[in-house]
Amino acid sequence: MFGLFGLGKQRSKFGKWVDKKGLTQQEIAEESKVGRTTVSNMCSDPEYSPRIETWVKIQKALKNMGYNVNRDDFFDI
Template sequence: MFGLGKKRSKFGKWLDRKGISQLDLSKKSKVSRNTISEICNEKEHNPRISTWVKIEKALKRMGYDVNRNDFFDM
């Protein structure tokens, strides 16, 4: 459905499995579509804490319990 044939980060793969679109997450988290795309497609990309907090809050409102350490190397 999503991410067909693209290299994906752990976070991008997780979004694909859950059926969450980058655009939907961008709108709900108020994080730019380009930033969401970078986080999903660049395996070495680690978002700023402030960016992750916005994404995490949006995902929790959507019913997902996420932990930054599951997706990004700290």
């Protein structure tokens, strides 16, 4: 039961936000057309910072899902 709601997993700021909103990495990956591994890295590795092109896809997908977020909310630029 440790996988539920991010319990027991190392999470980045983005990952904590994803968990809080009840989103899944899979739905973000599918909506953004970004690889599932990339989304997983964004959620789990606090040191990971996506390329600008990748973040633009993620940001657009999240906006389509009703969330208005900025890259600097989650990642050090």
